[in-house]
Amino acid sequence: MAETTVHDHTHHHENEDHDHADHDHGDASSFKTYIPAITSFVMLLLGVVLDNLIKNDFFNTYLRLAWYILAYLPVGLPVLREVYETASKGQIFTEFLLMSLATIGAFGIGEYPEGVAVMLFYTIGELFQGAAVSRATKNIKALLDVRPDTASVYRNSVYQIVKPDTVLVDETIQIKVGEKVPLDGELLSEISSFNTAALTGESKPRTIRKGEPVLAGMLNLDKVIELKVKKEFKDSSLARILDLVQNATSRKAKTELFIRRFAAVYTPIIFFLALALVLVPFLFVPDYQFKVWLYRALVFLVVSCPCALVISIPLGYFGGIGAASANGILFKGSNFLDLITKVDTVVLDKTGTLTHGVFKVQKLVSALPEDEFLGYLVALESKSTHPIAKAIVAYAAAKNWVFASDIAEIAGMGLRGVVNGKVILAGNARLLKKFGIDYPVDLDQIPESIVMVAVDEVYAGYVLIADEIKSDAQDTIKCLQGAGIKQIVLLSGDKLSIVKKVAQELGIQTYHGDLLPEDKVSRLEALQKNKTGKIAFVGDGINDAPVLALSDIGIAMGAMGSDAAIETADVVIQTDQPSKIVTAIAIGKATKKVVFQNITLAFVVKAAVLILGAGGLATMWEAVFADVGVALLAILNAVRIQKMKFL
Template identity: 45%
Template sequence: MNKKQKKMLARIIAAFLLLVVLSLLPVTGYLQFGLYMVPYLVIGYDILKKAFKGIRNRQVFDENFLMAVATVGAIALGDYQEGTAVMLFYQIGELFQSYAVGKSRRNISELMDIRPDYANVEKDGTLEQVDPDEVEVGTLIVVQPGEKIPIDGVIVEGASTLNTSALTGESLPREVTEGEAVISGCINMNGLLKIQTTKEFGESTVSKILDLVENSSAKKSRSENFISKFARYYTPAVCYGALLLAICPPLIRLLAFGSAPEWGTWIYRALTFLVISCPCALVISIPLSFFAGIGGASKAGVLVKGSNYLEALAQTGWVVFDKTGTMTQGVFEVKGVHHNTIETERLLEYAALAECASSHPISKSLQKAYGKPLDRSRVTEIEEIGGNGVTARVDDVAVAAGSDRLMERLGIDFVPCHHPGTVVHVALDGTYAGHILISDMLKPGAKEAVRQLSKAGVKNTVMLTGDRKEAARQAAGELGIHEVHSGLLPADKVAKVEELLERKGPKEKLVFVGDGINDAPVLSRADIGIAMGALGSDAAIEAADIVLMDDDPLKIATAIRIARKCIRIVYENIYFAIGIKVICLVLGAVGIANMWVAIFADVGVMVIAVLNAIRALFVKKVN
């Protein structure tokens, strides 16, 4: 408990003890009123103060106003014990709610406790701790065992094991060594690492994650917006309803039947009506359910940028995948050189030099296959043609390296490859020189990910790729994906998603899962975009609505399950709270329900709804 909660607990105990003592004392009249005002003001002075401020600021209709009117009215009718007890139990409910919300926030803070406090910079032979915001790109930082990596960078010296659980939700450590890229937020478990930063702190992974989580509550779901609008109209309506309940029946008895109006009875019923009508359970539990759902997703290594995306994800009917780096490892290897008219080594050399400016995995695989250092000064006039390949001049030889489309675009006759995999055709000075076959391996959990999606009720899975038809069909067949479209340029992927959006049902949502820069437009166009966060590009992460922090496609099914559980809890709370309140309002209006029933309808329902909301924090692993 924090200081404020402890203070409230002390007030509750004091008010309760005073109430018990007063109920045993045989006092009446003004003395009884004076004595009961002590516990009432001890427990309720802040509610009265807030209600007064609301009236002064012309924001009258809220739960503070309802409680103030109901309890002051009960005391005015001489029901001192009930008036004080209603305020006491309301504050107990508020304390419980404050503790529950605080606990869920603490859980999320602990899960996302990855913000580094400092970075170690070596100066004059000693380590100096500086604010990560002050570290410039290219600075050499030192991360000692047990410390968090503060900024993204590349290891220039040392080897270690990293704990990535705060980012990915998985406890599996990751081995890293010299030359490997590392991201901020991971904990260095053993060896000393010297890292050259590649980004500023504000652009590092840890900052982006924290920004996503901190701003996720700003994007409200339709359910939250509904509850906000509902409370805006509901509270004034029940206030006017209570006023009519207090005035109309007595007047009807007096004017129509000539009977005694019984003002006290009907005012008491109206006050009971007000206590019952307090919308706390809905106003508190619905946002808390989404907050807990986002927290539970964060715990599982799934970052959701807003509760609106969580609500949309629960309606997933179609999942569309990119192939390379999403369902495959993105680790390409040269498997063969075919139909070459020059030596294999020379063909690889030309292809590797032509692709040397590209960061694409295919380029890296060519450089790895060539196996020798590349002299980039030999390469000029590099032009990358999106979705086709590259052209360049190497030692004054015009080199074209790329797909079938590039050869067709340049009007060069080529030999098609019938083996599954990615093919890089190479032409020298406009003459075909052969092709290089490169293949990629499926991710270990990719096949299971598709199976779990089917198990979760996703009926349509689609693969969109720029790869060749043979490689795409082979991958889709192994994975069990229903539909595959290959040979697509970035613009073609957007067009294909547009077609799929037309085909889906009105209540279904289409999810696109991708990782590359060229996937950013498609991620933005889909109903929900999911990006691979650990190895994915910054552009894809920025464009996506949901980020998988460990690149594991199995987390897609986990995210859908979390979303559906969260929405189920939201609707449970809505139906339960409204149902109980309607029943109790009717009972209160006809005089069956008294103030004690009203307390349950307000505080009891709120406590049950909040407890139910917190269930969204806990996530079972997919099996």
């Protein structure tokens, strides 16, 4: 089954089918995969014991050769098969060919144990790679595990168990306690708690109320609930996330692409240099011995094998994508892990990105008792579907409502009605002016939305309605500034006075309000003309899609963001927390650092042993360390990304 790990290695080269790759990586963790390597190791160990500790003439015959060939075959055959398969596709000069030539050559000059050892340690390196990739993909597999197999849909007056992909939009489904939500929908039940860890990486349960969205992949914790399906299975949040993560490895970082191109040119050069190392000394060395120079060439081949680079570089990026998904951040390609490290300007949308995008009553000012004031106000607002009216009703949910009659809506101003025989007005300043009612003039200076109330043509007070700033927004701005971001810009379609207030609260120096989608695009284009590094734009709405596409790296808020924004973005933040922008940059930098360390380690060690090997000062055992040892160290270094703690 060592063949499996070798095939894994080929996947890194050829970018073949992801499902096949995932399957192979899963096999790398099973015991069967290790049997060929264990068999070869035991036989090699016994052979070395017979060679050195038990002086037995009968083992120095053909039996010795047969013994080491049998030890070689379990690990050597899969690699030899790869040489044949890649050669048949026109790829002759691969690391498989280098390893095969080196080990067969070792047998040719009688260095049987070394021939077996080189192939054995090469296979062990491949097994380590398979295990490391399995670890890196565990978050993706966790997502696959939360994909529900069935849905309980209400049809013909009963609930029927069906496949999720057969459920239609606007059908009603039921989810019992402990069951996974199979499709995106709107909660029909009053309230329930959900575990959203599979989607967002957050362990804290989330409370969702009637009318609010529930996403596929969430786990119902509270009670039996009903949902109205809003999206088909293939369009659900979970299906989209799976597609994004599974396809992420197809978009390669420049470093990764360079290493592949480098390996394609490097391998044939090494082959011909090794050939020259055997033949050229014949012309210049007086006491030329073919066996000595062939051995040096074989050492040269083993040392030169680009395994450490070809394995560890993609694995480093793969680990970065895995670490990000564990933190509720989805990179759509390893190229964006590289790009995010070059960002020096972050442009932020306001509503839904830095604020919750939900109106809430922030303040109530009235000379009347609060219950009486709210009674008048809610009696009118409960009849309206406006978001501000809903915010007022939600705020007063526990209060005793009173009945209103003769309610009339005055377009663009507010409501008028009769409550307990009193005429009540509830609306903006223009409404009170229309009826000639005086109110404190300083209220005109308040940037947020306010609803004024008048009772029998006398001003009675107001409530202030505002969108709440997210709890981690302020820390996000400070951390971005601390992370070397030179410029932070706030762009919003909201009125300038509100944008200014939010910017000042968060410590953002540059801000623009009253922007249409095309205005945001023109502002970003102006920034791009003067940029030194890369520009990241963070948004969540449909109107943000053009700017997300135009920016160097687009980051979308994925939990409540629009489909258009999520599809256009390069990075999706599943938790809707702006602080995850800082985490994404930190993961990008950590990944880049690990990849650079691996490249440096591989080149320095290989260069040193190459020089020693060409001069006859390094044996096949040093070559094994330079190749397989460096590959193992590089793999272990890449796996570190999975264990790192990020903000």
